[in-house]
Amino acid sequence: MWKCAVEIKDGKIASIVKEDEKHGKIKSENVIDYGEAVVMPGLIDVHAHLDDPGRAEWEGFPSGTKAAAAGGITTLVDMPLNSDPSTVSRETLELKIKAAESRIYVDVGFWGGLVPENAFNASALEDLLDAGVLGLKSFMCPSGINDFPMTNASHIKEGLSVLAKYRRPLLVHAEKVQELESNLGVEDGSNNPRSYSTYLKTRPPSWEEAAIKDLLTLTKDTRIGGPAEGAHLHIVHLSDSRSSLDLIKEAKSGGDSLTVETCPHYLAFSAEEIPDGDTRFKCSPPIRDAANKEKLWEALLEGHVDMLSSDHSPAMPELKLLDGGDFLRAWGGISSLQFVLPVTWSYGQKYGVTLQQLALWWSERPARLAGQKLKVELSSVLAKFPADTDIVMLGAIAIGNHADIVVWDPDVEFDLDDEFPMHVKHPGISAYLGTKLSGRVAATFVRGNLVFEEGKHAPALCGVPILAS
Ligand SMILES: NC(=O)NC(NC(N)=O)C(=O)[O-]
Ligand SMILES: [Zn+2]
Numbered sequence: 287m288w289k290c291a292v293e294i295k296d297g298k299i300a301s302i303v304k305e306d307e308k309h310g311k312i313k314s315e316n317v318i319d320y321g322e323a324v325v326m327p328g329l330i331d332v333h334a335h336l337d338d339p340g341r342a343e344w345e346g347f348p349s350g351t352k353a354a355a356a357g358g359i360t361t362l363v364d365m366p367l368n369s370d371p372s373t374v375s376r377e378t379l380e381l382k383i384k385a386a387e388s389r390i391y392v393d394v395g396f397w398g399g400l401v402p403e404n405a406f407n408a409s410a411l412e413d414l415l416d417a418g419v420l421g422l423k424s425f426m427c428p429s430g431i432n433d434f435p436m437t438n439a440s441h442i443k444e445g446l447s448v449l450a451k452y453r454r455p456l457l458v459h460a461e462k463v464q465e466l467e468s469n470l471g472v473e474d475g476s477n478n479p480r481s482y483s484t485y486l487k488t489r490p491p492s493w494e495e496a497a498i499k500d501l502l503t504l505t506k507d508t509r510i511g512g513p514a515e516g517a518h519l520h521i522v523h524l525s526d527s528r529s530s531l532d533l534i535k536e537a538k539s540g541g542d543s544l545t546v547e548t549c550p551h552y553l554a555f556s557a558e559e560i561p562d563g564d565t566r567f568k569c570s571p572p573i574r575d576a577a578n579k580e581k582l583w584e585a586l587l588e589g590h591v592d593m594l595s596s597d598h599s600p601a602m603p604e605l606k607l608l609d610g611g612d613f614l615r616a617w618g619g620i621s622s623l624q625f626v627l628p629v630t631w632s633y634g635q636k637y638g639v640t641l642q643q644l645a646l647w648w649s650e651r652p653a654r655l656a657g658q659k660l661k662v663e664l665s666s667v668l669a670k671f672p673a674d675t676d677i678v679m680l681g682a683i684a685i686g687n688h689a690d691i692v693v694w695d696p697d698v699e700f701d702l703d704d705e706f707p708m709h710v711k712h713p714g715i716s717a718y719l720g721t722k723l724s725g726r727v728a729a730t731f732v733r734g735n736l737v738f739e740e741g742k743h744a745p746a747l748c749g750v751p752i753l754a755s
């Protein structure tokens with residue numbers, strides 16, 4: 287970490303000048319002085335549901351990317367489900383791009399869906415990949431979205447063989463439905479649907495473990511010299527830090543091309559603390575007990591969990607059934623996009639989290655997952671990039687990289703109450719409302735453009751869709 291100036295030219299980082307070398311090198315009239323604030327690579331959130339087009343009333347490109355900019359996130363990768371239609375073909379990706387263009391405050395890439403309908407159709411998958419999705423995503427359990435059915439191991443095997451050629455990843459929601467104890471969901475005193483522990487029993491860690499076991503029979507093929515070399519499997523939002531994690535560790539040490547993310551809500555909350563009926567905390571896989579959370583932190587700090595993502599997934603507040611508070615019937619998904627940086631920082635204090643670790647978990651490793659060489663979609667808002675410009679999204683402050691930067695004050699505390707300017711569409715369903723956080727975002731730059739500063743967004747929407755080439 288240095289005291290330094292970052293020089294930005296044509297949207298890229300031109301030089302990094304240390305404090306003691308500054309004199310004469312930088313003309314003061316062009317300097318923005320952020321004092322003691324931290325200048326870090328912008329966050330890259332590889333797991334966000336923006337639900338646009340089709341369910342833009344749940345979130346939407348403008349509101350979601352506004353929240354991202356306010357939170358220091360400079361690139362989002364949008365999930366293929368919750369929009370209507372789901373992103374499962376070239377045509378549906380084109381609808382996404384159209385919905386995003388000129389309506390986004392930060393850059394947005396897209397995952398495509400691997401679903402039974404396209405899994406055995408290599409040319410359909412190739413068409414979707416050729417159209418620019420950064421990789422594919424599938425579910426091993428029902429997703430709750432009708433046009434996004436679940437896949438099994440055979441679908442995933444087919445997907446990986448196509449992805450190998452493209453060297454793009456497959457992201458998987460790893461929970462596999464296992465038989466449950468009977469009488470769950472029945473209110474008999476011990477199974478009150480307003481109690482989080484009841485919900486927890488409906489999605490035990492054995493679901494994650496079973497899915498991961500299936501996946502690891504396939505990831506062996508991704509090893510060097512294996513039939514799917516070049517493919518990569520990424521497990522999204524891991525919650526179980528016990529046997530599931532042990533399995534992942536073993537597969538990684540065997541050489542499988544495998545990474546795993548967890549999310550701030552699994553690191554910040556524990557099941558015991560979730561108030562009865564507070565369905566803002568419902569997500570899948572569920573938030574588990576405090577001991578599980580400690581082990582998850584440990585795994586993150588030791589490098590067994592590779593990165594963090596928000597899994598920001600809001601819905602219409604009425605679907606959360608906040609009045610009745612029935613965890614079994616409420617729609618799942620945590621709303622968090624704007625606060626992932628201060629949340630990781632605040633809850634990480636206890637574990638001695640460093641700024642370097644934040645950059646690794648939120649920028650460097652997600653950038654690597656989301657794609658090495660990406661092409662900027664040419665659009666009217668970005669005329670200054672020639673059509674064939676290849677950009678490298680490295681998630682680091684380094685010469686030649688995009689000037690995607692967050693400036694923030696780790697020591698500034700704030701109460702996340704009703705008064706706090708929240709930019710997500712439905713602030714009331716955010717699980718973090720009511721907490722005190724430290725780490726205030728002062729400014730966010732996307733490719734050198736100041737998109738957010740001192741609580742205000744720039745009027746120009748200069749985010750662009752990011753497509754793989
Ligand atoms: N349809 C969803 O948004 N699902 C998401 N919902 C969660 N995590 O509760 C997810 O990523 O599985
Ligand atoms: Zn999921």
Ligand SMILES: [Zn+2]
Pocket residue numbers: 333335365597598599
């Ligand atoms: Zn998700």
